[in-house]
Amino acid sequence: MTPVADYFAPVREDLRGLTANLKNLIGAKHPILYAAAEHLFEGKGKGLRPALVFLAARATMPGGDITPRHGRLAEITEMIHTASLVHDDVIDGAEVRRNLPTVNHHFGNRVAVLAGDFLFAQSSWYLANLDNLEVVKLLARVIADFAEGEIQQSLTAYDTGLTFADYLQKSFYKTASLMAGSMKAAGVLSDLPLSQCDRLYDFGKHFGIAFQIVDDILDFTGSTESLGKPAGSDLKQGNLTAPVLYALADHPELATHIEEGLTNPEDLALVLERVRGSGGIERSRELARSHSRLAAEALAWLPVSECKNSLLGLTEFILERMS
Amino acid sequence: MTPVADYFAPVREDLRGLTANLKNLIGAKHPILYAAAEHLFEGKGKGLRPALVFLAARATMPGGDITPRHGRLAEITEMIHTASLVHDDVIDGAEVRRNLPTVNHHFGNRVAVLAGDFLFAQSSWYLANLDNLEVVKLLARVIADFAEGEIQQSLTAYDTGLTFADYLQKSFYKTASLMAGSMKAAGVLSDLPLSQCDRLYDFGKHFGIAFQIVDDILDFTGSTESLGKPAGSDLKQGNLTAPVLYALADHPELATHIEEGLTNPEDLALVLERVRGSGGIERSRELARSHSRLAAEALAWLPVSECKNSLLGLTEFILERMS
Numbered sequence: 001m002t003p004v005a006d007y008f009a010p011v012r013e014d015l016r017g018l019t020a021n022l023k024n025l026i027g028a029k030h031p032i033l034y035a036a037a038e039h040l041f042e043g044k045g046k047g048l049r050p051a052l053v054f055l056a057a058r059a060t061m062p063g064g065d066i067t068p069r070h071g072r073l074a075e076i077t078e079m080i081h082t083a084s085l086v087h088d089d090v091i092d093g094a095e096v097r098r099n100l101p102t103v104n105h106h107f108g109n110r111v112a113v114l115a116g117d118f119l120f121a122q123s124s125w126y127l128a129n130l131d132n133l134e135v136v137k138l139l140a141r142v143i144a145d146f147a148e149g150e151i152q153q154s155l156t157a158y159d160t161g162l163t164f165a166d167y168l169q170k171s172f173y174k175t176a177s178l179m180a181g182s183m184k185a186a187g188v189l190s191d192l193p194l195s196q197c198d199r200l201y202d203f204g205k206h207f208g209i210a211f212q213i214v215d216d217i218l219d220f221t222g223s224t225e226s227l228g229k230p231a232g233s234d235l236k237q238g239n240l241t242a243p244v245l246y247a248l249a250d251h252p253e254l255a256t257h258i259e260e261g262l263t264n265p266e267d268l269a270l271v272l273e274r275v276r277g278s279g280g281i282e283r284s285r286e287l288a289r290s291h292s293r294l295a296a297e298a299l300a301w302l303p304v305s306e307c308k309n310s311l312l313g314l315t316e317f318i319l320e321r322m323s
Numbered sequence: 324m325t326p327v328a329d330y331f332a333p334v335r336e337d338l339r340g341l342t343a344n345l346k347n348l349i350g351a352k353h354p355i356l357y358a359a360a361e362h363l364f365e366g367k368g369k370g371l372r373p374a375l376v377f378l379a380a381r382a383t384m385p386g387g388d389i390t391p392r393h394g395r396l397a398e399i400t401e402m403i404h405t406a407s408l409v410h411d412d413v414i415d416g417a418e419v420r421r422n423l424p425t426v427n428h429h430f431g432n433r434v435a436v437l438a439g440d441f442l443f444a445q446s447s448w449y450l451a452n453l454d455n456l457e458v459v460k461l462l463a464r465v466i467a468d469f470a471e472g473e474i475q476q477s478l479t480a481y482d483t484g485l486t487f488a489d490y491l492q493k494s495f496y497k498t499a500s501l502m503a504g505s506m507k508a509a510g511v512l513s514d515l516p517l518s519q520c521d522r523l524y525d526f527g528k529h530f531g532i533a534f535q536i537v538d539d540i541l542d543f544t545g546s547t548e549s550l551g552k553p554a555g556s557d558l559k560q561g562n563l564t565a566p567v568l569y570a571l572a573d574h575p576e577l578a579t580h581i582e583e584g585l586t587n588p589e590d591l592a593l594v595l596e597r598v599r600g601s602g603g604i605e606r607s608r609e610l611a612r613s614h615s616r617l618a619a620e621a622l623a624w625l626p627v628s629e630c631k632n633s634l635l636g637l638t639e640f641i642l643e644r645m646s
Contacts, residue, residue: 030474090436109432113413113439114473120440121463121470124447128463133456140444140451147444150437151353 007310007317008047011054014066015047018074025075025122036103036115040082049081050074052179052207052311053186056200059307060190069130069189076123076130076139077182083119084146084178086112091150092237098228135185142181149173157238158262160248160255167245168209175215176208202298207315210291214322216241217284220276221322232272236262242287244271246280285322292319330633330640331370334377337389338370341397348398348445359426359438363405372404373397375502375530375634376509379523382630383513392453392512399446399453399462400505406442407469407501409435414473415560421551458508465504472496480561481585483571483578490568491532498538499531525621530638533614537645539564540607543599544645555595559585565610567594569603608645615642 008015022041027034057070088094089102090112096102104112120143127139152170156162172180183204187197218227219234220243227233234241238261248254251274257267275281292315302308331338345364350357380393411417412425413435419425427435443466450462475493479485495503506527510520541550542557543566550556557564561584571577574597580590598604615638625631 030478032477033474087436087440091433093433110414110416113410113436114470114477116436117410117439117443118470118474120443121467124463125467128456128460131456133451133454133459136456136459137451140447144444144448147437147441151356151441154355154437155353 002313002317004048004314004317007313008051010058010306010310011051014054014058014071014074015051017071018047018050018078021071021075022078026079026119032107032111033115033118036086036107036111040086040103040115041078047078048314049178049182050078052204052314053077053182055307055311056183056186056203057190059302059305059311060187060192060196060200064305064307067189069132070186072126072130073135073182073185073189076126077178079119079123079126080139080143080146081178083116083123086116086119088150090116091154094229094233096229099225100228130189132188134188138181138185138188142178145173145177149177153239156240158240158258158260159238160240160258162240162245164242164245167240167242171209171212171216172205175212176205178204179208179211180204196301199298199301203295203311206291206295206298207318210288210295210315211318213242213284213288213291214318217243217281217288217322219243220272220281232268235272235275236268238262242284243275243278243280246283247275247278250278250280285319288322289319292316325636325640327371327637327640330636331374333381333629333633334374337377337381337394337397338374340394341370341373341401344394344398345401349402349442355430355434356438356441359409359430359434363409363426363438364401370401371637372501372505373401375527375637376400376505378630378634379506379509379526380513382625382628382634383510383515383519383523387628387630390512392455393509395449395453396458396505396508396512399449400501402442402446402449403462403466403469404501406439406446409439409442411473413439414477417552417556419552422548423551453512455511457511461504461508461511465501468496468500472500476562479563481563481581481583482561483563483581485563485568487565487568490563490565494532494535494539495528498535499528501527502531502534503527519624522621522624526618526634529614529618529621530641533611533618533638534641536565536607536611536614537641540566540604540611540645542566543595544604555591558595558598559591561585565607566598566601566603569606570598570601573601573603608642611645612642615639 019041023038053070053074054066057066058064086103089097090104090109094102095105103115127136149170152173156166180201184197184201187200216234219232219241222231224231235244254271254274257271260267262268262271296312296315299308299311342364346361376393376397377389380389381387408420409426412420413427413432417425418428426438450459472493475496479489503524507520507524510523539557542555542564545554547554558567577594577597580594583590585591585594619635619638622631622634
């Protein structure tokens with residue numbers, strides 16, 4: 001398995017600058033925010049979203065030379081992502097993420113709400129100052145989609161009547177919208193024609209959906225250690241994902257347990273086991289593969305470059321996590 | 324004392340439409356958000372900020388005819404204000420506001436964070452779709468100022484070294500920035516020359532600071548019933564305001580009690596009593612009056628109209644609350 005850092009190689013310096021900028025931007029204001037920022041921007045596995053933006057920027061600019069606005073866009077993308085994680089963890093009452101205590105668990109809800117608001121506010125401010133209304137609209141849509149996704153998830157918790165269309169929509173809101181919107185925004189800042197910007201959007205959309213499906217599979221197949229949070233967390237929260245929806249088709253009797261809220265640990269263990277033993281995992285993998293392929297196909301028009309190869313390689317890489 | 328509704332009379336229909344729109348916009352998404360929206364947009368004393376926007380809009384448009392964008396701006400203003408209140412109450416752990424349980428107290432932190440995020444996100448989205456970069460920047464600045472204000476307040480809690488400049492800055496961030504930015508944005512949408520837009524900004528700034536000083540005085544002079552929350556709440560939270568800062572100049576010995584965190588109810592009662600008995604209240608009133616006058620003066624250029632009279636009347640009205 002190729003380490004993810006290899007795919008990030010063409011933008012390694014960009015990412016290093018980004019981390020330093022984000023820590024300065026956020027940490028300078030407040031000692032507790034500084035601690036939270038260290039905590040937020042240092043963890044393993046950070047940087048996928050800004051890496052996508054930098055790769056798209058370098059793949060679309062003449063000579064691969066990006067503008068300062070591309071760099072700012074990457075920072076905004078990571079700020080929005082981080083803000084949404086911090087508030088998600090408050091909303092879900094999560095205590096651990098990536099094997100680290102969450103901001104709410106470590107510093108309390110008060111700081112977590114404040115830190116998330118500060119990050120959202122800073123991102124809105126930097127966004128407005130990119131001086132490009134189209135980019136403002138793209139990213140404002142993303143922020144609205146996050147909130148919409150949280151509401152959908154809360155509305156449909158433990159609801160076994162959730163359709164696949166609902167599930168894909170929810171995955172788009174919570175994960176793919178940011179990747180789609182920021183990829184397209186990178187294209188807008190590169191002055192690409194609209195049709196090519198739209199293909200970058202499609203890349204981000206399908207990449208994000210595939211990424212989310214893989215995440216949802218790992219909730220069933222991963223260990224608590226490898227996930228950095230308790231296995232089965234999504235199911236326990238009533239967040240029904242692809243593996244469960246497929247499994248429900250074969251084992252309709254699981255619906256009763258789920259609708260009762262899985263408050264009993266034995267019910268949770270039973271449903272987890274049934275889903276793991278069902279064809280739902282493999283069918284979910286196939287669904288992830290198909291979205292990954294659609295992502296790769298969306299880049300057919302893009303001239304060959306090291307950065308394009310990384311983007312294509314990442315569509316494969318995210319699938320390797322699930323095997 | 325003239326009821327506030329009299330000042331709002333020229334824009335009564337505008338405000339009625341606004342409340343209906345906001346309830347539809349927010350409530351349609353989610354039963355709990357609907358309940359929160361009812362709760363948020365129905366309370367007494369709502370509507371000052373959108374009323375200012377509508378009054379400024381009608382006072383500056385030929386024939387007093389406003390555009391749909393002015394209406395949308397007023398809605399965005401109220402959404403940002405409400406979102407900030409909801410999150411403030413989470414951050415402060417407040418249980419009551421305007422004699423009603425806060426959203427966090429009534430529905431839990433989870434819903435309160437979600438509702439605030441949803442309101443901020445919707446406001447960003449509608450803001451982007453006003454298609455005016457200057458307005459986007461003005462309101463993005465306001466959102467960033469709110470977060471900055473919360474951080475300042477949290478950084479300087481119980482800090483008797485707080486200067487008057489710090490206090491005015493904090494008041495600007497938490498209250499005046501929204502009034503200043505939205506008044507100026509109304510002028511931008513009315514196509515006024517920059518110099519007049521800047522005077523609308525000055526009106527909002529001084530009006531907001533006067534309004535906040537009056538609020539800060541009421542924390543000492545008001546009753547729990549009239550305030551709709553426990554008297555002395557700000558002081559208890561360590562939020563040091565004009566009356567305390569003036570009192571500290573005469574009674575430096577109060578600093579020790581304050582810096583110890585006022586955890587002892589007797590300490591809190593002692594400081595409250597000393598501040599009430601000091602000249603700090605009257606000096607704070609004088610400070611509020613001076614900002615109210617500056618607000619009125621900022622409108623000297625504006626042709627006489629019913630709406631202008633309301634704006635001027637409101638600069639007097641906010642002072643009447645403190646007497």
